Structures are given as structure tokens and as C-alpha cells.
Amino acid sequence: MTSPMTLSDALPGRAIASHIRIGRLPPASAVIPCLFLVLLILAAIEPRLFTAANPLAIAPREAFQPPGPAHLFGTDQSGRDIFTRVIYGARQSLLLGVGAVAVSMTLAIALGLIGGLGGRITQRAVGWTLDVLFSFPTLILALLFASHLGNGIGPLIIATGIGNVPGYARMVLGQVVSARHAGYVEAARALGHSPARIIRRHILPNAMRPLIVTVTMGIGQAIVWSSALSFLGLGAKPPAAEWGTMLSMGRDFVQRAWWVTFFPGLFIVLTTLSTTMVGRYLQRRLEGRLP
């Protein structure tokens, strides 16, 4: 069996924990990323709140305009406004992040529960399956599925999601196994509760609780992976306003027009950073209150 990995193993650092209890307000390191994510979600719901332009409208005469008052983030090779495209890309990227995590968590929880609650043989089979999947780097695994499923956002979500399954499944498995052997599970058995009730009321909630943090951080991670797939030409087709695709479209002009790649890249970084910081804040909060 793999030893159950806890989040505190994965992410050290509770130095800021003392801030949380002193004041009511969360620290700036949590508030600012939250604000950024809220703005991003608004952009995803209604991009016209931020820009009036059309993300796909071409204006060849205005190609490669550097960032300025007319075009905040400059324009690309066909004269499309990059700021507008980045804003419109938020919907796709968030959808990708949330969707991919939903796909991977669904599969990971299913595998983790089967492995963690099944008999000795089932447990071993799941363990081996995960070991085999683990031997492929996430991106390779995602590439494998993306190349089979074809282009577009749906396949991209599924491919990115599956690519992340081994990591999540191993964590769920560890949590389920440790919850299964916890004293309160035996105490519940001794009270005469049925296995179904014990799984529902003790094992599931206790195994899932630490995963809240993982899921939050996972969204940012999934955006990076799916952008990578798009960059490799396996995601959304150009000229779709998707951050990874935009990176890919701009790579030939990096020397001449840095802004074409810089701004989509910046937003990928900021989004990932924000989800990670919010995730770590949640982690400290939950760890502070739980044994």
C-alpha cells in the first residue's frame, strides 16, 4: 500500500496561521486572490462588463499594435484586441479548470472508494492500476486522451481531467484507508450501525474534507495543463479566444510582439496563483480547527 499522503505533508508552512485568529478579516494574501477570482468569474459570466469589442473581429491594418490607450494589451497578427480576447478567454479557461477537476475528482473518488473499501484483492488491483497510470507524466496521459478524443473544449476537459486522475485517486485512497481504520469507525461498528451508514456518515465526509483544498488548487493546475494542450494544438482551434490557444498563436512572433503571448500567459499565471493562495488559506483554516 502507498502510505496516505496528507496535505500538511505536501504543503508545509503555518507561519501565517497566527494572523487568522487575531483578526476577523482574512489576510490580504487571501483577500486579493479572492477578488481577482471574483472578477474573473464575472468576466466569464458577462465579458461585456469589461469590454465592448468583439474578440474575433479582425482589423489587419491594426496588426501588432503594442499595448497603449487604444489597445490596453495590444493587438495580435490579425489586429484583434488582446485585452478583449483575454477577457473572453476567462469563460473557457474557468470552464476548463472546473470541468477538468470535476472529471478527475469523480473518477478519483470512485477509484479511491473502490480501492479503499474493497477487499484485499480489489485494493491491490486499484493500487497497481494507479501505479501504472502514475508512470506516465500527467501531460503525456492527457495528450494520449486528447489525441484520441479530437479537438474542442469538451475533449480538452476530459483529457485534462483524466490526466490528473492518478494523483487525486491516490490521495482519496489514502484518506479513505485512514478514515476506514479510524477509531470512530470501529466505535460506530460497535454501536451497531450498518456499513452503508458508516461510509455515508463517517468515511466519506472525513475522507473528502481535506480534498476541498486540493480541489481549489487543482482548478488552477488544470488550467495550466489544458493551456499546455491547447498550446500543442490539441485544444480549442484558433482563432478561439482561449488562453492556451492564444499563447500558441503568438509563439511565432515572440521576438517581434511580446505582448501577444505575454498577456494570456500572465492571466494563466495569475489565475493559478490565486487558486493556490485561496487553497492554502482554506488549508490553514481547516487545519487550525481540525485535529
Next chain:
Amino acid sequence: MTEATVRPALVVEGLAVTLGRGVHRRRVVSDVSFTVAPGKAVALVGESGSGKSVTARSLVGLAGDGADVTARALRYGNIDLSALDERAWRRLRGKDIGFVLQDALVSLDPLRVVGDEIAEALAAHGWGTAASRKRRVLELLDSVGIPEPELRARQRPDQLSGGLRQRALIATALALDPPILIADEPTTALDTTVQAQILALLETIKQRGTGLLIISHDLAVVSRIADEVVVLNHGEAMEQGPTAEVLSRPRHAYTRLLINSVPGARPRKPRAAPATTETVLEADGLVKSYVGPDGVDRVAVDDVGFALKAGRTIGIVGESGSGKSTTARIALGLLDPDHGAVRFDGAPWAGSGEARVRERDRRRQRPHLGVVYQDPLSSFDPRWTVAEILGDALDAGGVPAAEHATRIGELLERVRLPVETAGRRPLQLSGGQRQRIAIARSLAASPKVIVCDEPVSALDVSVQAQVLELLDELQRETGVAYLFISHDLGVIRQVSDEVLVMFGGRVVERGPTEEVLGNPQHLFTQKLVAAIPAHVAGLDAVGASLPG
């Protein structure tokens, strides 16, 4: 022993320690004074939070970051300890004052063989050459009573038993033959018979002229070795003086409480025979073996049986690995025996082969067989409040949800907890309160039997006494029967009508408690009896003279 007379003493006068930062800063030790003279032993006794460990650590300059240690006098021989800097402390530690840390398993480097660990203590002070250090290590291991020192010196801590680890740790502290040795809880977490061996070793060290400072929560341990005792409570010395005097004529109420709480100091109060003599839990010829890590079958429980009658208590006593907890798990129906059978409330409860009972058939009866564990905290779902924990148990017993609120109130009252406790989480409660919640949970469905697996082992003595008292009252009120597992014969003596002594998976002796204790037949039982506090000089008289 001419050398002993010139050995310096450790003098502590008016020691005060302040710990913590900001709003948490508080004084944990105030105005504590004592002198550790060569060839004498002083004991600091107190319960958790009494400041005894902090006191000990301050004497070797290890009180910790942010600790403020002050004293009217803090002297070792002619050296003023309060003026030492870290480098001077390092020269002193080990060479002049040896320190035995509390937990041998975590205090020894798990990746290093024991011989190297001790040799390093020597090398750190530039003692001898590599070859002479090697000889000294073997000599030390031999002197602390470790058999086959050549072999043991090459083993890692995890390859040694608890008793040998503790000896190795003491050997490390003794490496440079320090005139003063401080031992923090040297016998805690050791089996009773091993405890007696370590105490004998400390006694020898004392007689060789070393001054001992023993830190312990256990008055019984202290009474066997200390010449002087300091009773600490909330960082203050409640009482101090020669051991025999303090134990036989305690002046302070807290000392009396501590002495009175020592389990087994008094035999069980006599009580009327229960109305019924119905056998509620019966085990016959239980056998259980496990496959060990080396692939060899190990018999954990070998031909164990008992018959528990309503309203009575059977105590099972034994050391770690004696099979007592396995017996408890089989009795609870959480583990199927390889042979033998258990009957609960007149019906088959557990068995093997043909007689195996399906979990499905047991489930309806389970609420009537309660359980209380050693570590209550881990037996509660960390997300739940006390009300949810008790509500869940009531649910299991088929109590309709509408009655939960009143019943939870009743249960809390029964275990003498305020009703406000219902809204709190176990994490916010003290050890004793948690154990009361665990007892309340086991009572939820009016059980016929409660299996108590080391229910007071993790508690301070005074809390231990309260919990045992509560169990006793509940038995008289409700007529519940207990199967009581403990490593502590003193505890068993206080609660049991009948006792089973287990050794190596077998029952080596059984019978009415006072008979077994009064006239132990088996060698192991004799050792256990010899180690219980009631038979320790000084406490015997106290136990008898104390009012019920």
C-alpha cells in the same frame, strides 16, 4: 565511596519560569526550591500541566525559546547556572548533568545503532579515543543491565524492546558519569514488571553516588526510590519533605488527593450481591493467532474463557502483547476467533467455522454491548459535537429523534457533565471529560455489558480516580456488567469482582480479586502484585487510614 562525598550538589532556590508569547505569556513555575545531593534522589511529582517537566528542562538550559528562567539561586557545585551561555551549557550538559528524556523511542535516533548514539555522547565531550569509546560503550550497556551488549550496540532503537530502549537512553545519559542525573518520566509507558527493573537500575545508580532528580506523575514510582519529594500543582510546590513523611502524613489537601487517587491503594468497597445471577457475556476456549511480519503464526489468545454475570465486573490484567486487547475485541464481536465461542445475553455472539455469527445478525444487539476505549478522542468523529455523537448512539439504540434532546441531557447528567457540554466538540474538552462522553455514549442504549479497554490509562491519577468512581456508581445505578481490561493491577483491584491474569496469550491465574491478590500463585502475578502501590512502603498505611 570517598569520591561521592566530594561530588557537587545541584541547588535550586526560588525557581520561576515564564513561557509563551504575547497574551499567552504566563508563569508556569513559581518559587520552587530543592537540592539534589550526591547519592540522593529528589522527585518532582505532579499531574499534566503542573510544570514539572519545565522545571527539569530549566536545570539543563533547555526551557525553550522565549522562556524566562529566574531564581534566587541556581547552582551546580560552585557554578552559577543562571549566568551560563549556550556554549557553557553544552559543556555542562552530559558531562556534569545527565538528562534522560521522556520518550525513549523518539529520543533516540531511529537510524543509528545504539552503540553509535552512546559513543557520540562521549565524543561530544572529547572523551577518549575511538577504541576506548567503543570499550566504554559496552561497559555502559552492561552496567545498565542490557544483556549481550556486543549485539545490542549494533542494533537500532526499533529493534529493542521498550525496557531495553529506556536502558539504552539511561546509558547515554550516564556515558560521562555525570554527578547529577535528571530523568523525565523514566518509567512511563513501560509494563509494570519492566518498570520495576528500571527503578532497580536507578536505585543502583543512586547508590553509586549519583544525585537523581526524578520527574513523575506517578506517586507509586516515586515512593520506591526518592528520598525527598516535591509535590507540584500549577507550577507551585504544594508540599515537600522526606518521602515517607509526605506520603504517610500529607499536610496539603492536594497531596492527600493524589495519594487517595492512586489506584488500588484501597480495595473495592464491599457491595450487596446483585439481584440476578444471569450470565450476560460468556466466552469459552477462545483462540486467535496472527501471521506476524516474519510470516510465522503467533498465538495472541490461547484458550481464554470467562463468564460475566449481570452487575458484576471481570478484570483482565496483563502487559502489552499478553492478548488482553485481542480478547476484548473478540468479546465485542469485532474479531472472529479461530476456535471457541462467545455468547451474549443468552444467544450466540461470535464463533468459528460452523458456529460463526454473521455481522448482520449481531447488529441489532450491538447497542446493548457498549465499549469505552483508552483514547476517547480518536473514537469520536472529529467533525461532530458532543450532541451529535450522543445522538448518533441514541439512533443506533432506536431512540426516536424527537426524544434525543431530553435523552442527551439525561446522559450528560448521568456522567456528571453540565448540559452545555452538548454543544462542544471533543477537541475542546479535557481528557477526563472526553472519557465521560465516551461512557455516556456507551450508556445510550441501556447496555447490559460495557467492555472497557484501558479506560483510565491515559488520564491523570486524580481524574483516573473520578472516572473509576463514576463507573462504579453507574454499575450500582443501572446494573451494567463490565469487562475491564487494564495493565494496572491497582486499577483492576479497585473495580473488579473477579480477575483474569493474562501472560503470553494464556490465562495464568484467575479467581476472586482479593484472593488472587492476597495469595498470588503464578510467578508473573507475584511480580505484578509486588509492583502495585498498595504494597509499597508508606502508602499501605495511608490507604488504610484514609476515609472511604
